[in-house]
Amino acid sequence: MKMVLSSIRLSLSLMLLCGLVYNVAVTVIAQTMMAKQADGSLIYNPQGTAIGSELIGQSFTDPSWFQGRLSSIEYAAEGSGSPNYAPSHPELHRRMQELSLEWRKSNPDAGESGLPQELMTNSASGLDPHIHPEAARAQVPRISELRGLSDSVLYQLIREHTSGRQLGFLGEPVVNVTLLNLAMQELN
Secondary structure (H helix, E strand, O other): OHHHHHHHHHHHHHHHHHHHHHHHHHHHHHHHHOHHHHOOOEEEOOOOOEEEEOOEOOOOOOOOOOOOOEOOOOOOOOOOOOOOOOOOOHHHHHHHHHHHHHHHHHOOOOOOOOOOHHHOOEOOOOOOOEEOHHHHHOOHHHHHHHHOOOHHHHHHHHHHOEEOOEOOOEOOOEEEHHHHHHHHHHHO
16 A cells, blocks of 8 residues: 555656746746747738748748748648658659749749759758848849849848858758748738
8 A cells, every 4th residue: 555655646746846836947948038930920910910930931922932841731731741751752753843834934044953852842940030141042033123123232131131050060941931922012
């Protein structure tokens, strides 16, 4: 009987410690030290309504916007993932041909470089809001023509919204497409 009571006491203590105290402590620390990130890195419109997150891409299908990476899940955050096609997979080959034709049609002034590879492939999560600055710059002629903004203004926006390598050496410089498009929207 003594062992049963000890087990019950230990179980209740651990439930209280791990289920309540730990969670409250982590929440308080997170809200105190990094409230924006703890709340999901939300993006708000001027009226104060949340319109997205800096961490989850959004689908911009209108050609007058910067386009991000493909998302097999249409940026639905409840289930991330993407098909991992091998380079020899026929579906990947078909999709890349279609995207290349669409790119040339909607970006005739993009030059010979062609469609940036990252705009033809999925990110691992299907939620990535970032592209390489080169992929953003490749879209400038199209967007400039459709929006009536000068190339230099768009290049400046890209520079302003480019994040460098983490800790100075991890990863590659990236541009958050959602934040870039919001900044461009403020200009029009």
